[in-house]
Amino acid sequence: MYDKEMLKHVLSAYGPSGREETASEVIKSYVAPYADEVYNDRLGNLIAVKKGTSGKKIMFSAHMDQIGLCVVDIDEKGFLRVTNVGGVNPIISIAREVVFKNGTRGVTFFETEKGAKETTMATLFVDIGCESYEEAAAKVDIGDMCIFAGNFVEMGNKISSPYMDDRIACAALIEAFRTMKSEHDVYAVFTVQEEVGLRGAGPAAFAIEPDINISCDVCGMGDIPNCVRMSVKLGEGATVKAMDSSVIVPVKVREFLKNAADKRGIKWQNEILRSGGTDTGAAQRAGKGTFSGCVSIPTRYIHAPIETIDVRDYEAAVALLRAAAEEKELPRV
Amino acid sequence: MAYDKQMLKDILDAHGACGREKGVRDTIKAYIAPHADEVYRDAMGNLIAVKKGTSGKKIMFTVHMDQIGFLVRSIGEDGFVRLINQGCINSARCIAREIRFENGARGVTYFETADKTVLTAGITSQFVDVGASTKEEAEAIVKVGESAVFASDFVEMGSRIACGALDNRICCAAMVEMFRAMQSEHDVYAVFTVQEEEGMRGASPAAFGVKPDLNITVDVTGTGDIPGAEANDVVMGKGPAVKVKDMYITVPEEVIAFLENAAKKANIKYQYEFAPGYTDAGPVQRTGAGILSGGISVPLRYLHTPVETVDVRDYEETVRLLCAVVAEKELPQY
Incomplete structure (x- = not known):
């Protein structure tokens, strides 16, 4: 049984890219009791360390930032004009509930006279119930960011919620970190600013100089009606990444993960993500380079506020991350 | 703000898509029955609450309770x-x-x-x-x-509320508030109609059955006060709108004058509505041998989305206007 309250808490913590402090505090509260050391680096990455005896370092990374909208202007009637933080579809963003860090709530709409076909971030706006610039500026400042609201919807084995990307992986890393027994130094790194270009993971990996990095993120799937073909299915296990836009995972790393899974009977699938990058790539090229791989949780409807996962895949990811940490031999050059 | 928030939330939350209005009908019935002399449903599924008067005249309100x-x-x-x-x-x-x-x-x-x-x-x-x-x-x-x-949340934003189904549950709630507070010499019929969203199918049979001297349809209307909106003079926070025209009715002058007069006497600010949509007001007008029919509308942004938004001040002023209308001794003549 997974820790549902922890998952809900982690899913709902505010933390758009570059504004991850609240999410970092929430995650810290869950990992600190199990860590020898917990700290934030200069970029804001949260790093929890559990010391081992082998002299080797294994790093796990899951990004804690989330996509959202940033206020670029407040007009004279109190409407907020916004731009995207990360990959946000402007049409999907219409008629949504949003929330700011200070609790201010609003709804989105667009300039209808131009028609939906011309909807871009420039014609989207946020209504926070204000009638003037002054009234709105008292609640929200230019540069403030909002995130999309939504519910935790349980549907059999599946759960739908905003921000499964990548809080489901943060929760998986928390669960694994709590229970893992490793001979190595384990670094659980909750990275910042992944959604705006994998900006946090590289500096963290540079500082840690791990023998191997395993990222944990979400990946797409091919089991919804009439979608682009992809072998990944919900409910068939965590994935072992072969490739995405940011990385080609070394064969040695993939074999390491597959063996760790097979030894323990953990269900896994092969994953090739046609488009989209992950911290896996940023960590691979940090410093003099490091072995880097990725375990993903298959997710439907990524970057919409109804991202959907299968609890069995989540549990498989937890088991696989723990298994990787418990392997005595790490991949060697 | 003094309005009954729990009642509004319950009515918003009740299920009632077109032709499947049982949930919302039961919810509204529970709220309005204590204030009515009689509550019944017709074959269409319309819910009709009656408060008897002494004038021998009947004033009917049509308020659709179905949702998209x-x-x-x-x-x-x-x-x-x-x-x-x-x-x-x-x-x-x-x-x-x-x-x-x-x-x-x-x-x-x-x-x-x-x-x-x-x-x-x-x-x-x-x-x-x-x-x-x-x-x-x-x-x-x-x-x-x-x-x-x-599915949608009840989002409070200052004097504004956002929620799915505000079209037209905000007006269903206004009708309950009116029944609680009103004084009238006339028989007052609150008709919560079915299947408005799929072509105004419920109102006309109800009007045929009631045969009122006057029908006022209470619904929502779009606003022109959002960025890049089509031209529309209706704005949030400036009071209910008196319907002049929508796609299915041009409201008779005597009905408009009657509503304006009631509003002025009660010192209620109002606006004029020229809507590019339709409401129950039109079909009721052409029921039987014809019925005097008009409309009062609550300004609403982002129509037919899960974030429909209204201003609580407009809601409260709508309730006041409805009470002022039923308090009028003389109904419009033709």
């Missing part, structure tokens, strides 16, 4: 559920939504991404994920014909 929604059209072998919409809903607004079925099941919507975009994926290229992997699993959750609506 969906019916399950089919369930695929893959366990994905296909819907058909009820009422006018922009296809793109239907994508990536949480929906709630009448039986309590929940699901999320998406579209066929291989050859469609958010803009080209009509309702037939969309599907609901209810968490099932096979047809059998899905059929254990929902059946073909099951009714569904958008």
